[in-house]
Amino acid sequence: ATPTALMVGTGRSAKLGILIKNGEILEAVNSIKTVVFDKTGTITAGKPKVTDIIGDQQQVLEVAVNLEATSEHPLAAAILTKAQEVGIAVQGAQNFTALEGKGIQAQISNKQAFIGNQKLLADYQLDEATAAKMLELQNEAKTVVLVGFDGQIIGLIAVQDTPKKSSAAAITALKERGLRTVMLTGDNEHVAQAIADQVGIDEVLADVLPGDKAAKIKKLQQQAPIAFVGDGINDAPALTTANVGIAMGSGTDIAIESGGIVLVKNDLQDVVLALELSQKTFNRIK
Ligand code: ADP
Ligand code: MG
Secondary structure, X not given: OHHHHHHHXXXXXXXXXXXXXXXXXXXXXXXXXXEEEEHHHHHEOOOOEEEEEEEOHHHHHHHHHHHHOOOOOHHHHHHHHHHHHHOOOOOOOEEEEEEOOOEEEEEEOOEEEEEEOHHHHHHOOOOHHHHHHHHHHHHXXXXXXEEEEOOEEEEEEEEEOOEOOOHHHHHHHHHXXXXXXXXXXXXXXXXXXXXXXXXXXOEEEOOOOXXXXXXXXXXXXXXXXXXXXXXXXXXXXXXXXXXXXXXXXOOOHHHHHHOOEEEOOOOOHHHHHHHHHHHHHHHHHO
């Protein structure tokens, strides 16, 4: 009877847009105690917009857009859109280095330029007023990137990505079921905490480099079985390490391949639904 019951469970879920790759995954879903979420594109819509530019807008955007022109990071898309609106064209840069979880460095007009977070700052001085402004923006749930050119910080760009409509309700439903909820992100802790507060997530693990995400999952797993929900290239190792990997249908191919469950509608309420379905299926088998 087991295979039939599982087929029914997975067949029904498929109609709801919850693709479950095999029966063992349903069983694993039934055992999880903690749900860990990626931030960008999972809890949030993944469509960030530039909200603030500190410094000379023209100059800051000029450097930024030339650095981000070839990047596939969601932040890059926001900056390119803004530059287009303001009418700044991409001139080009040389010797690009993408620094995972940090930002981008390159040369513009033979001068060193960068865009990214504080982890890139070693060679630059951040004055007190700029640091204070940065913190203020981060506490408003805005991701802030620093723009550097020729040995100086020339400005800040704040980018906002808002939670999906259903994220808060989904987190509440998971907590009501007694599950622990955690956010795992490469973004700054102030930004991560502000978003976590908006949706009711219990715990935040921020400033985690892409290569360290799977290790964080392993650590949490020592306490109880984990489901990890994510969408990005960076999330693939965490998706395969977790007891249950749940990928967003809008995610990168590698994330979708790595997930045992794929949420076609990109809706976190479907995490709750997947839990309910697995419980019903198992009650039927028993
Ligand atoms: P996430 O966990 O949201 O996927 P990432 O690990 O991709 O985060 O990036 C973490 C941080 O690194 C970003 O919030 C940003 O500060 C910086 N960063 C990464 N890539 C870029 C980029 N292309 N341009 C500017 N900053 C970047
Ligand atoms: Mg993401």
